[in-house]
Amino acid sequence: MKPTNGPTESNNAAxxxxxxxxxxAFARDRYLYLMLLPAIGFYATMKYLPLYGxxxxxxxxxxxxxxxxxxxxxxxxxxxxxANEDFYLILRNTLLLNLYSLVFAFPAPIALALLLNxxxxxxxxxxxxxxxxxxxxxxxxxxxxIVVAILSPSTGVINFMxxxxxxxxxxxxxxxxxxxxxxxxxxxxxxxxxxxxxLYLAAMAGIDPQLYEAAKIDGAGTARRxxxxxxPGIRSTIAILLILRIGQMMDIGxxxxxxxxxxxxxxxxxxxxxxxxxxxxxxxxxxxTTALGLFQGVVGLILVLIVNRVIxxxxxxxxx
Amino acid sequence: MVIRFxxxxxxxxxxxxxxxxxxxxxxxxxxxxxSSRAIVSGEVTIFPVEFNWDAYANLLRDGQLFRAMxxxxxxxxxGVVLQITATTLAAYPLSKRRLQxxxxxxxxxxxxxxxxxxxxxxxxxxxxxxTLDTYWAIWLPGLISTYNLFVxxxxxxxxxxxxxxxxxxxxxxxxxxxxxxxxxVSKAIIAALSLFYAVGLWNTYSSALFFLTSSDKMPLVxxxxxxIQSPAETLLAVDSSDTxxxxxxxxxxxxxxxxxxxxxxxxxxxxxxxxxxxLIGSVKG
Numbered sequence: 053m054k055p056t057n058g059p060t061e062s063n064n065a066a067x068x069x070x071x072x073x074x075x076x077a078f079a080r081d082r083y084l085y086l087m088l089l090p091a092i093g094f095y096a097t098m099k100y101l102p103l104y105g106x107x108x109x110x111x112x113x114x115x116x117x118x119x120x121x122x123x124x125x126x127x128x129x130x131x132x133x134x135a136n137e138d139f140y141l142i143l144r145n146t147l148l149l150n151l152y153s154l155v156f157a158f159p160a161p162i163a164l165a166l167l168l169n170x171x172x173x174x175x176x177x178x179x180x181x182x183x184x185x186x187x188x189x190x191x192x193x194x195x196x197x198i199v200v201a202i203l204s205p206s207t208g209v210i211n212f213m214x215x216x217x218x219x220x221x222x223x224x225x226x227x228x229x230x231x232x233x234x235x236x237x238x239x240x241x242x243x244x245x246x247x248x249x250x251l252y253l254a255a256m257a258g259i260d261p262q263l264y265e266a267a268k269i270d271g272a273g274t275a276r277r278x279x280x281x282x283x284p285g286i287r288s289t290i291a292i293l294l295i296l297r298i299g300q301m302m303d304i305g306x307x308x309x310x311x312x313x314x315x316x317x318x319x320x321x322x323x324x325x326x327x328x329x330x331x332x333x334x335x336x337x338x339x340x341t342t343a344l345g346l347f348q349g350v351v352g353l354i355l356v357l358i359v360n361r362v363i364x365x366x367x368x369x370x371x372x
Numbered sequence: 373m374v375i376r377f378x379x380x381x382x383x384x385x386x387x388x389x390x391x392x393x394x395x396x397x398x399x400x401x402x403x404x405x406x407s408s409r410a411i412v413s414g415e416v417t418i419f420p421v422e423f424n425w426d427a428y429a430n431l432l433r434d435g436q437l438f439r440a441m442x443x444x445x446x447x448x449x450x451g452v453v454l455q456i457t458a459t460t461l462a463a464y465p466l467s468k469r470r471l472q473x474x475x476x477x478x479x480x481x482x483x484x485x486x487x488x489x490x491x492x493x494x495x496x497x498x499x500x501x502x503t504l505d506t507y508w509a510i511w512l513p514g515l516i517s518t519y520n521l522f523v524x525x526x527x528x529x530x531x532x533x534x535x536x537x538x539x540x541x542x543x544x545x546x547x548x549x550x551x552x553x554x555x556x557v558s559k560a561i562i563a564a565l566s567l568f569y570a571v572g573l574w575n576t577y578s579s580a581l582f583f584l585t586s587s588d589k590m591p592l593v594x595x596x597x598x599x600i601q602s603p604a605e606t607l608l609a610v611d612s613s614d615t616x617x618x619x620x621x622x623x624x625x626x627x628x629x630x631x632x633x634x635x636x637x638x639x640x641x642x643x644x645x646x647x648x649x650x651l652i653g654s655v656k657g
Contacts, residue, residue, distance in 0.1 A: 077472045083546040084465035088477075091462030094515045095481060101497045102489025108496075119496065167386055176383065182643055183390040186397075189635050189646075191575035193593040197600045197628045198396045201403070207621045209399045212414030242393060250650050274378060306578050311597070325491075332492050333582060345490030353487045 109343040129343035138327070139344070146323040149309075150301045152237045158297055160241045161248030162290060166278050168249060169256045184246025192243075196311025199239050200226055227316040236312055236321070243308070251293065252286055259285035288368055295363055299356040302348050324348050397632075404428070404625035411621050427626035436595060437630070444591040447580075448573040451511050455569045456562060458515050459524055464550050466521075467528035485518050491582065498583055509583035510576055517572075520565050523649065527561045528554060564649030567642050574635065596631050600624055 078085070104119070109129055111122040133139050164184070171177040187195060202208045205222035214220040225231045259281065267277045306325040313321045322330075324344060332341030398418040403411055407422035415421045431437050465471055466478065494513060495504075503509045531554060539553045555562070577593045584590060 074472055077470070081465070081468070081471055081546070084468060084471055087461040087546075087550075088465050090458045091516055091521075092477075094458065094512070095484060097497060097501070098494070098513050098515065099484040099489065100480075102493035103487075105493030105496050106489055108493070118500075164389070167382060167389075170382055171386065173383075176386075180386050180390045182640070184393055185643060185646070186639065187393065189571050189575075189639060190632055191577055191593050193575075193577050193597045193600075194628050194631050197596065197624060198400050200600065201621065201624060201628070202396050202399055204621075207411055207414070207619075209414070209417060213417075216414075242396075246393065247650075250647060254651055310578075328491050329582070333495060338492050338496070342490060342492045345492060349487050349490060356486050 106342060106346050106349075108339050109346045111339060113339040113342075125339075129340045130347070132340060133343050133347070138322075141319070142322050142324055142327045145320060146304055147301060149233060149236060149304055149321075149323065152233060153240050154297060154301075156237050157241045157245070158294065160245035162252055162286075164245055165249040165252035165256065165286075166282060168253060169282060170274060170278070181246070181249070184249070186246070187243045188247035190243075192305075192307035192311045195239065195243055196308075199235065199312060203235065226312065226314060229317055229320045232312075232317040232320055236309070239312065240308065251289055255286040255289040256282055291366060292363060292368060295359045299352070299359040301355060302352040400625045400628050404622055404629050406622065408619040408622060411619050427622040428630075430623060431626050431630065437592075437627075439588060440590060440592040440595040441630075443589060444574060444593070447507055447510055447576060447591055448570055450507070451514070451573040452566055452570045454511050455515055455517070455573075456566050459517070459521050459565065460550075460555075460562070462516060463521055463524035464528055464554065465546075467525045481518055481521070495582065504583055505585045505589065507589070510573075510579045513579060514572070514576075517569070520568060524558075524561060524565060527558060531557065560645070560648065563642075564645045567645050568649060571635065592631050596627050599627050 108119055108122065110124060110126060111119075112125050112128075113119065113122045168177060168181065171180070202210050203225040205211055205224050210225075211222040215222065223231065225235050263281045263285075264277060267281050272280060302324070304323045304325055306329065309321060309323055310326055310329070313326060328341045328345055331337050332344075395418065399416065402416050402418050402420045404427050405420035405423055405425070406416045407424060410416050410421035466474060468474070498504055498509045498513070501508075501512075503512060535553055535557070536549050539549050544552065575593060576591065577597070580591050580594050581597075584594075
């Protein structure tokens with residue numbers, strides 16, 4: 053580091069002194085700021101510039117005129133949006149599919165982790181874990197392709213097995229409005245339940261073994277030990293992950309849904325992200341879908357803020 | 373007796389769950405190696421019936437697949453280098469508490485996790501930067517994962533301070549300290565984050581769908597998606613000279629397996645890094 057000069061021509065005003073000190077800190081850390089340049093460029097152009105672009109939700113965006121020069125139209129696009137039946141359909145689908153995964157997919161890793169935690173044999177546990185983690189690393193294009201293939205009414209193995217063993221006629225799983233949400237939820241469990249156990253297993257590893265000993269002495273069997281020791285031990289992990297999950301209720305991963313979607317089930321499968329792609333990007337209705345995106349973002353932000361309050365009120369460390 | 377029975381049930385149940393997870397993969401693998409007749413008549417479960425390589429032979433005869441694989445390799449290879457470099461360069465200064473403006477920068481970065489600009493404004497930005505239909509449209513929006521950035525920042529913060537102090541004492545500047553002192557002890561975290569980035573890029577689908585238009589630039593997953601969606605157009609054109617017609621199902625299955633293969637090959641060797649990376653991020657973050 054450079055040697056610091058004493059404040060020779062010292063000015064008594066504290067603010068000047070502070071400013072000089074800050075300038076000196078900038079000079080001292082100039083290489084650190086240099087390192088930050090790519091990140092600053094990234095966040096400025098890829099994160100904050102699009103926020104500025106959100107302005108077109110209140111304008112009639114014209115490509116030739118650009119964001120700034122396109123004419124203001126106030127809340128026109130929001131009025132169009134809220135008057136459109138599509139909006140209520142995709143909002144319902146977004147919330148409903150999220151609700152299904154909250155009810156069915158959220159508890160899955162907890163149950164799996166409880167089971168895995170009871171396994172004593174190291175190699176067995178490792179092997180099962182590795183197999184369960186696998187789908188998490190595979191693209192939704194591949195997973196979606198597999199789901200569609202095995203559920204196919206004409207060549208899918210599931211329908212063949214149902215027919216051979218139970219005499220059930222082929223079911224059009226992916227083309228039926230009743231079955232599609234079921235398959236969407238199940239495929240979500242398939243992809244993420246295994247990977248989701250990691251955090252719970254880590255929390256379980258942190259539980260004091262003496263608690264288990266004490267429960268054993270009191271005559272508690274495996275099931276009771278799970279209920280009275282393991283579950284309370286991971287309570288705060290569950291709470292935080294649950295609340296984080298609720299914060300994402302407005303969001304459905306585009307890739308998961310888009311790769312399972314087909315025209316026969318748009319009525320139950322079209323959600324905000326796929327609608328923005330279809331109508332906005334493909335249909336070039338930029339302002340209208342930006343208004344929808346802004347609505348989604350604002351509701352999502354409000355949810356996260358509420359959620360953070362709740363976490364703090366429970367006495368846990370908040371998200372920030 | 374009861375306890376032993378319960379244990380056996382537990383192991384059986386877990387084995388069953390693991391098998392169910394694996395079953396769809398096995399079925400598709402078996403289909404890709406089975407005869408058309410066996411697929412259509414529903415004889416294929418997890419073992420190939422009337423084993424043959426026709427579907428793979430057909431796919432590999434087509435130059436498209438190699439081009440798509442090469443594209444994916446470029447996207448992944450260059451992308452990981454860019455991402456891990458940008459993430460490391462940002463995480464190191466942000467881990468220094470003495471840095472002026474650190475608090476504001478961290479707050480601004482954190483905010484991007486809570487509220488985003490959405491697809492259309494990002495599209496317009498990429499268009500204005502003339503990056504549409506180039507791989508920059510994939511690399512730039514994903515240059516830094518804020519989550520990974522925080523993982524790495526936390527890791528740097530927890531390095532013993534003496535390590536760097538002794539180096540500074542010897543007159544080493546910040547860049548030297550990062551390269552000579554911090555990076556050598558951060559190999560594990562760099563490996564873990566590189567793997568996360570690499571898997572993300574290998575599987576990258578939506579940004580290619582949104583921002584690429586030329587068919588000769590498309591990555592493997594886009595080609596696969598097109599195959600799965602429109603069998604009539606893409607697949608029936610494939611001529612199979614030696615053994616009659618190969619079913620679209622077999623071709624799709626083979627394409628699915630080829631798209632997964634690289635990940636399946638490295639997965640057993642690298643999966644402990646994934647778990648480690650996940651835990652570093654969550655326990656401290």
